[in-house]
Amino acid sequence: MKLYKKEGNIIQILSFPSETTEKGDYLLIEDTDAQKALIVQVIDTQFASIPGILEELLRSLPDGGQPIQGEDLDPLEIAPHITYIQDASLLICKIRATIENNSLNPSTSWLPSRSQSTVRKLSIPALTKLAKTDGKLPIQLGATKDASLLTIDASSLDGRLNIITGKKETGKSHLSKLLMLNLITYKATVVVFDLNGEYQSLGYTSDGKRNAYHDKIHVLTPSQNFKAALKQLNLHVLLEILTHALHLPGTSAREFRRIWRSLKERDMLNLHELGEAIRNWHCNQHVRDALFSRYHALVNSGFFTDSISEATLLEESLLKAKQQGGAIIINLRNTSPIDRQIVVEYLLAKLVGLLTSDRLKAIFLFAEEAHLYLRETYWDDIVTRMRHFGIFTTFVTNQPDTIRENIYRQADNIFLFNFTNEHDLEVVSRAARVDAETVKSIARDLPPHHCLTLGKVVRDFPMVIKVKALDVKTMGETRLFFKDVN
Amino acid sequence: MVIQQHTITTTQKYNFPHPTIDTTLPQRLIQLSLQTLTHTPSISMQLNQQPCNIESHSLQLKPQPILLKPKHTPTIVAAVDTSNIKIGETATGILIAIRGANIWKQNHIYRYIRLGPFIFHTTEENKKQLYTTLQKAYLNTTHMQTTPTLQQMPNRIANLLEKWLQTMLTKTINNGLILFDGSLTSGTPDTPTLHMRETLQTARKHNNTILAFSKMTNLRFNGHLITDIYPKHTPPYLIEAIGLKPKPPITLCGDIYVARLTKSNCAFRLDIDKELSPQQKTEAVEKLLGNDIITQSYPETLRLAHILCTFTANEVIAMQHYIQRKHRLRLINRPDMHKLLFGPFGKGETNQ
Numbered sequence: 001m002k003l004y005k006k007e008g009n010i011i012q013i014l015s016f017p018s019e020t021t022e023k024g025d026y027l028l029i030e031d032t033d034a035q036k037a038l039i040v041q042v043i044d045t046q047f048a049s050i051p052g053i054l055e056e057l058l059r060s061l062p063d064g065g066q067p068i069q070g071e072d073l074d075p076l077e078i079a080p081h082i083t084y085i086q087d088a089s090l091l092i093c094k095i096r097a098t099i100e101n102n103s104l105n106p107s108t109s110w111l112p113s114r115s116q117s118t119v120r121k122l123s124i125p126a127l128t129k130l131a132k133t134d135g136k137l138p139i140q141l142g143a144t145k146d147a148s149l150l151t152i153d154a155s156s157l158d159g160r161l162n163i164i165t166g167k168k169e170t171g172k173s174h175l176s177k178l179l180m181l182n183l184i185t186y187k188a189t190v191v192v193f194d195l196n197g198e199y200q201s202l203g204y205t206s207d208g209k210r211n212a213y214h215d216k217i218h219v220l221t222p223s224q225n226f227k228a229a230l231k232q233l234n235l236h237v238l239l240e241i242l243t244h245a246l247h248l249p250g251t252s253a254r255e256f257r258r259i260w261r262s263l264k265e266r267d268m269l270n271l272h273e274l275g276e277a278i279r280n281w282h283c284n285q286h287v288r289d290a291l292f293s294r295y296h297a298l299v300n301s302g303f304f305t306d307s308i309s310e311a312t313l314l315e316e317s318l319l320k321a322k323q324q325g326g327a328i329i330i331n332l333r334n335t336s337p338i339d340r341q342i343v344v345e346y347l348l349a350k351l352v353g354l355l356t357s358d359r360l361k362a363i364f365l366f367a368e369e370a371h372l373y374l375r376e377t378y379w380d381d382i383v384t385r386m387r388h389f390g391i392f393t394t395f396v397t398n399q400p401d402t403i404r405e406n407i408y409r410q411a412d413n414i415f416l417f418n419f420t421n422e423h424d425l426e427v428v429s430r431a432a433r434v435d436a437e438t439v440k441s442i443a444r445d446l447p448p449h450h451c452l453t454l455g456k457v458v459r460d461f462p463m464v465i466k467v468k469a470l471d472v473k474t475m476g477e478t479r480l481f482f483k484d485v486n
Numbered sequence: 487m488v489i490q491q492h493t494i495t496t497t498q499k500y501n502f503p504h505p506t507i508d509t510t511l512p513q514r515l516i517q518l519s520l521q522t523l524t525h526t527p528s529i530s531m532q533l534n535q536q537p538c539n540i541e542s543h544s545l546q547l548k549p550q551p552i553l554l555k556p557k558h559t560p561t562i563v564a565a566v567d568t569s570n571i572k573i574g575e576t577a578t579g580i581l582i583a584i585r586g587a588n589i590w591k592q593n594h595i596y597r598y599i600r601l602g603p604f605i606f607h608t609t610e611e612n613k614k615q616l617y618t619t620l621q622k623a624y625l626n627t628t629h630m631q632t633t634p635t636l637q638q639m640p641n642r643i644a645n646l647l648e649k650w651l652q653t654m655l656t657k658t659i660n661n662g663l664i665l666f667d668g669s670l671t672s673g674t675p676d677t678p679t680l681h682m683r684e685t686l687q688t689a690r691k692h693n694n695t696i697l698a699f700s701k702m703t704n705l706r707f708n709g710h711l712i713t714d715i716y717p718k719h720t721p722p723y724l725i726e727a728i729g730l731k732p733k734p735p736i737t738l739c740g741d742i743y744v745a746r747l748t749k750s751n752c753a754f755r756l757d758i759d760k761e762l763s764p765q766q767k768t769e770a771v772e773k774l775l776g777n778d779i780i781t782q783s784y785p786e787t788l789r790l791a792h793i794l795c796t797f798t799a800n801e802v803i804a805m806q807h808y809i810q811r812k813h814r815l816r817l818i819n820r821p822d823m824h825k826l827l828f829g830p831f832g833k834g835e836t837n838q
Contacts, residue, residue, distance in 0.1 A: 050799070050800040050803070051798075051799030051800060051803070052798030052799030052800045052801065052802075053798075053800055055796075055798045055799075056798045056800060056801075059793045059794060059796075059798075068589075068596050068597065068598055068790065068794075069595065069596075069597050069598075070589075070597050070598030070599060070600065070794075071598070071599050071600070072600045073599065073600065073601050073602075074602070074603070075516045075604075076516070076519060076520070076603065076604065076605060076808070078603055078605075078801075078804060078805055078808050081804040081805070081807050081808040081811075082800065082801050082804040084804065084807065085800050085803050085804040085807060086800055086804075
């Protein structure tokens with residue numbers, strides 16, 4: 001390999017057929033005289049612009065598109081040299097760092113010697129050793145292309161905003177499960193908004209036996225084992241639900257506040273009394289109708305109860321998880337969109353309450369397809385305000401445009417699976433911790449279960465990994481009509 | 487040191503019967519190529535330039551063109567061309583590469599055999615020996631009127647290969663048309679009359695007709711190049727040129743025609759074996775029209791021969807790579823003094 005050109009932070013390297021280098025590989029450009037080296041990453045491979053190549057191709061097809069049959073008698077065996085030159089490729093590389101005095105430096109302000117520099121492949125283990133990506137709490141993400149294991153530090157997810165994205169069936173949920181299970185191994189508290197019910201069986205191995213995580217997985221299904229007692233509910237939480245999930249107008253919300261206070265003063269906060277109070281409240285008929293319709297929505301959700309004993313499991317599970325680590329799986333599979341929003345509003349408010357009162361340390365929140373249950377105003381809340389309370393979110397989505405641009409800008413880690421759609425790649429490339437060229441070039445060619453890892457977990461050295469397999473019962477498989485036929 | 491011997495079996499690949507073929511020349515080419523490269527630590531050249539030793543003021547064009555009708559009698563059309571290129575300079579000489587191609591059309595299919603590239607390191611010291619050895623291998627003579635200059639060597643060596651390829655075709659094809667690039671003028675340092683006559687004779691013996699197309703000509707009629715004259719006739723036709731008197735030792739072994747074979751503006755000087763009857767000559771061109779694709783008055787077979795042997799830039803780089811890797815020869819990048827002195831106004835030494 002030979003250093004050819006540098007433009008901005010892009011380096012072009014001439015590579016010959018005997019040197020197998022692919023997108024995502026790291027190269028080390030060493031300049032011994034300068035006692036420095038550049039770490040660059042291949043983000044694209046192109047044919048080298050060899051003079052005369054067009055003529056070469058044209059003359060091989062001069063007979064109406066059919067190659068002329070013939071024989072080359074090449075006694076000096078120059079043909080392999082011709083092929084060698086013709087197949088030379090140009091590696092488009094992005095400068096990632098400089099090594100100087102055995103330490104990494106993000107500076108790219110120097111230029112290595114074109115004639116004297118040597119270019120060689122930098123193995124991922126050597127790079128991770130330099131970058132110190134593994135720490136005291138290692139999480140094995142998977143294998144890199146050169147079959148070495150990529151290990152990240154769980155603490156690099158702590159206090160961070162993460163995004164897992166890619167088109168469907170590429171392995172996003174699998175990675176999310178892997179991260180989640182590793183976090184609970186280190187006694188972290190994890191809450192998962194499980195939209196498709198695919199996290200429920202994480203406590204079982206693929207053959208249905210209990211695994212090491214079994215006692216740490218707490219599945220809460222709204223309206224079944226997960227309910228909210230009206231008496232324990234704060235007025236502002238219920239008002240949030242009424243205004244944001246059930247779109248109660250402001251005037252009606254004011255009347256509801258009065259009704260609620262009146263019932264609370266009389267210690268009569270239960271579903272029946274709430275209904276009666278709305279019915280008998282002296283107010284405009286339209287307001288009453290509005291309140292009644294929301295009241296029935298709350299009652300019909302089945303999520304609210306008068307019995308305090310029915311509404312203790314969430315807190316119990318969270319406190320248990322605080323002690324020994326665990327995951328609270330909120331199973332939203334059979335929940336209607338409105339009920340989903342009610343549950344999420346309630347849960348987030350509850351979590352903030354527990355965190356502000358220091359009853360919980362911090363939690364890792366995994367939100368699958370959050371746009372289906374998270375109201376608009378919550379996005380900023382989650383990544384800014386709630387982060388300070390100790391809610392560290394990982395968004396998992398196959399529709400990257402459903403996550404707002406400012407979320408991408410603040411994302412600390414992005415786990416990017418394959419995308420072929422230009423628009424999707426464009427959206428993801430807005431993330432602050434990555435350059436658009438890397439995202440667009442590498443993500444497009446990622447095979448299934450391969451992920452481009454970007455951000456703090458890899459110390460800003462984008463790495464492609466094949467996500468490690470998990471011996472857990474998977475529930476996220478698509479139910480197929482022709483399954484038996486195939 | 488042992489010189490590797492390569493066995494060349496080119497003629498066995500032809501689809502038509504052939505006699506025992508003399509392979510001395512290619513063997514000598516390989517031998518000498520390796521020898522010149524071992525014994526020492528761009529521009530394409532156009533072969534077959536027309537010699538100027540022809541008095542063209544006496545040249546006349548027959549007023550009545552020979553009108554042609556394509557004859558579709560199945561006939562093999564074969565062509566020969568070679569190419570040479572200077573691929574670099576060393577401290578003591580120049581590195582040149584030559585390659586030749588034979589192409590033939592049979593049953594509507596084009597096939598080819600390409601020979602080379604052969605790379606030679608020619609120096610002032612070895613050029614005489616190199617050329618003499620090759621000349622002996624092909625012409626069976628060491629007689630040389632003048633020693634070629636170093637700059638003439640690429641042309642001369644390529645010419646020897648071309649002559650050998652032409653001879654091979656005349657010996658291996660029967661009842662065919664053989665297209666040469668250039669003319670049938672002999673008596674020049676690289677085309678002895680005796681050998682040109684032998685080639686034509688061999689071709690006749692095998693019932694072949696040689697048609698030599700010149701892309702460039704200096705012959706003029708009434709001050710105009712003969713290929714620039716447009717009689718009021720619809721192509722295809724031939725116009726015979728008569729009255730041409732070459733100065734000795736230049737000999738014209740063919741009759742000269744202006745061939746306008748398609749309705750384009752292009753016309754070429756065409757030399758056809760003198761010994762053939764006018765009817766045979768006309769019939770040969772008509773068979774060419776009926777058996778080959780003619781574009782811009784030029785036969786496709788000859789065009790392909792040229793294309794196949796021409797060196798492309800990446801091949802030159804590959805040959806430089808071969809020389810440096812395999813023979814450890816160091817190429818010198820001499821500064822172009824024109825560019826150096828005159829900057830953007832210097833056209834370069836090769837384009838003066």
